[in-house]
Amino acid sequence: MADLSIRDVSFSYGETQILKDVSLHLKDQELVSLLGESGGGKTTLFHVIAGVLRPDRGQVLLNGQDITGESGHVSYMLQKDLLLPYRTIIDNVCLPLLLAGMKKKEARAKAAPNFADFGLAGTELQYPHQLSGGMRQRAALLRTYMFSLSREGSPVAALLDEPFSALDTLTRQEMHRWYLGMMEKIRLSTLFITHDIDEAILLSDRICLLTGRPGTISEEIVIERPKSKRDGFAVTEEFLEYKKRILKGLKRT
Amino acid sequence: MKAKKSGGNSLFSVTAILLILLVWQIVCSAGLVSPYLLPSPVDVVKAFISDLPLLIQNARITLIEAFVGLGLGIVIGFVFAMMMDRFEPLYKAFYPLIVLTQTIPTVAIAPLLVLWFGYEMTPKVLLIILATFFPIAVSMLDGFRSADRDTIRLLESMGASGWQIFRHVKFPGALPQFFASLRISVSYAIVTAVVAEWLGGFGGLGVYMTRVRKSFSFDKMFAVIFLISALSLLLMKLVEVIQKACMPWTKTQ
Incomplete structure (x- = not known):
C-alpha cells in the first residue's frame, strides 16, 4: 500500500514564493494528475516530493512516514528518458535494483519477465539510441516500476513529469492507451504532472489544479469513469464537460 | 558508406x-x-634492416619506459581528477598548479631530473608522468564535471550513493574524453622517453639516436625517426582498438 500525502508545503526560491500551502493526497494505486500552467511550480513541487528540494514549510509523508527532503523513497520519470547511453536496455532498467545492492544476474532475472508487458521484448540487449522515442519512454517507465520493486515491503509512489510530452501525437495517443492498460496491471500509485488537459482527463482518477502565484491547489476534480472504460472517452460529451470545468478552473486565477 | x-x-x-x-x-x-646530408629512402631501409636487432633492443627499453610512465601518468591523472571532482577546494587549489606544470618545457627540466635521479629509468619515467598526467587529468575532470545534472538527480532519487553515481554516471560518461586524451598521451610518452634518453642513459632509441648522430650515420638517424613515428602510430591504433572494446555501445552508432 503506497499512500503519499503532501501537507501544507510552501517553497521559495530566494524572495520569490513558488508554492504556498500545497496539500495533496495520493491513495494507494491511484493516479492523480497535477495540472497547471508552465512555470506554475509543478516541477518545484515534483522536486520537493522527490526529496531533491527541501520545502520551507510542510511535510511529505509516504505511508505515514515523514520523508520530507529525503530522496530514495519515490521514483520519478521525466520528459527526457535519462537512459544511460552506455548501458543496454536491460541494464538501464535494472539500475534501481543494482543501486539497492542486488547482484547483476539476479536483477536481470527480475527485470526480464516485464519486457513483454512493457512492449519491449527483444530490446533487452540493445542500446537506448537504437530505440524509438516511444520505446525509450516505455523503458524509462519500466525502470521506474523496477524501482518500486526494489523496495519490496515498503512500496513507493511514482512521479511522472510530462513523460509523454516530447512524443509526436500518434505515438502519444498510443502510449496513453498502453499506459492505461499497463496501470491496470501494475497498479502503481502515480502522481502525474502535465500541462495537457486531455491527457490528464484521459489517464487520471483525480485531477488537482495547481494555480496562482505562488501556486496552490485550487480545485480537485474526480474523473468518475472507470479506467477500463476509457476507450473513446475523449470524444464524449462527458469528456468535454470535464474539459470545460478544468479550463474554467485554470482561467479563474 | x-x-x-x-x-x-x-x-x-x-x-x-x-x-x-x-x-x-x-x-x-x-x-x-650530398648523401651525407640526406640519405635516400633506399639507404634508410637498408640501414633499418642491417641495424634491426639493435633497434629492437633499444625500442624495447624506450617502450618499457613509455608504458611505465604512461601507466603511472594515467593512475595519477585519474586519482587527481577524481579527487578534484569530489572535493571542490582541491579543484581550486590544484587546477592552476596542474596547468602550471604544463608551461614548463619538458626539455628544460629533463637535465635536472637526470642530475637528481641518474641515468637509469627513474628520470625518464618521471618526465613521462609529467607529460602525460596533465591531458589525462584534465580530460577526465572535464568528463566528470560535464555529467548530466538530471541523470545524477534521478539516480539520487533512487537512493544512489556518491560512489554509485561516480561508477554508473560520471566514470562511463568520461570514457570518450579519457580515450581522446589517451591517444595524445601515448605519442607524448614515446617522444618524451626519447627526449629524456638524449640527455643521458644506457639504452633506448634516444640513446641510439645520439650515437648514430655523433657518428654521422644519417641513414640510421632517419631509420630510427621512422621507427619512432611508426611506434607512436601503432600505439595510437592500439588505443583505438581498446576504446572500441571498452565502449561496445559506440559500435552500433
Missing part, C-alpha cells in the same frame, strides 16, 4: 606519401644533395 569514404581518404594519403618518397629518391639518386 562510411568505410568506403575513409578507405578513399587513406588511398589519397598513401599516394601522397609514395609521391614524396619517389621525389626524395630521385633527388638523392640524381646527386642533387
